[in-house]
Amino acid sequence: MILPWFLSKVSDELKRYRMAPAWQVVMRLNPMIRGWANYHRHGVSSQTFSYVDHRLWHMLWRWAKRRHSNKPKRWIAQKYFGQQQGRKWVFFGTPPDGKTLFLVQANQTAIKRHAKIRSEANPYDPQHEQYFEKRQLERLKENRLWTSKLKLIWEKQQRRCPLCGEPFRDNDDWDLHHILYRTRGGGDESTNLVMLHPNCHRQYHAKTDSKEAGVYVK
Incomplete structure (x- = not known):
């Protein structure tokens, strides 16, 4: 199963970093948590994310207790767990530059369900071109790899x-x-590709779809 595998991987990383400072643990775990949560946010529930956060917290608490077996719980809590943006008991560490790093939580990732394609939509029909463009745009706005391409298009149009x-x-x-x-x-x-105001886009398709698809934008 995916969930036990991920938690087992985190546990292995904590064993590898058992003598590392807390900020290095945060830097190692944050990309893992973000990557796992972003990949699975289309198919899991918020309860699953909360369960993962709960398990991770206990793993980190045990990690901290092993590091300082002779210290009281309050001392450990103050050293490794703090508050961030309303969140309490957040694991943190401070690197040499003095900027505190906090552990991200899976439940900070928004659940995003895949939108089903309309049954009547045909990707080969010009009348449905705008519908599929809208679906594609929703995915592109979430994909950081498209940022440079969109910026290039935006500047090519002189931001108009x-x-x-x-x-x-x-x-x-x-x-x-x-x-x-x-x-x-x-x-x-x-x-x-060109970027258009939504209203301009609708008007363009209303005029061209009834005539000939693929008319170039002037």
Whole structure:
């Protein structure tokens, strides 16, 4: 099972780092927790994340007690567990630069369910192009690897919507549009993508979908 495997891996890491300072433990565990939680946030419940956090806390408490078997519990709690943004009993460590590092929690990761594709949606039908663009955009906004590509598209357009000519403001929403529709062989390369205001995007599809798909944005 996935959950026992992950907890076993964390336990092995704590054994490897049994003599390391707390901040190194935090630096080692944080990427593991974030990676596991982000990977499984589509299929697990918030209760599962809370259970993982509960188990991790007990592992770290035992780790700290083994390090200081002759110290009272209050001393251990004050040395290794603190408060952060309303969270209590958060494991922490302080590296040489003096900036305290806190352990992340799995339940800080938002649960994100996969949205089912509409049964009538056809990826080869130009009339459904905008629907699949919207689904793709939701995934891209969560994918940090797309940040540089989106920034390139944004700057190429001089930070303006190419349809209305108005600039994108900080609080504006935007859509991603394929210049040459994917139904006509268009790809996801930056040269085939433009950022549009949602209303401009809807108006564009309303005009072109009834005529010919893949009309280039001027």
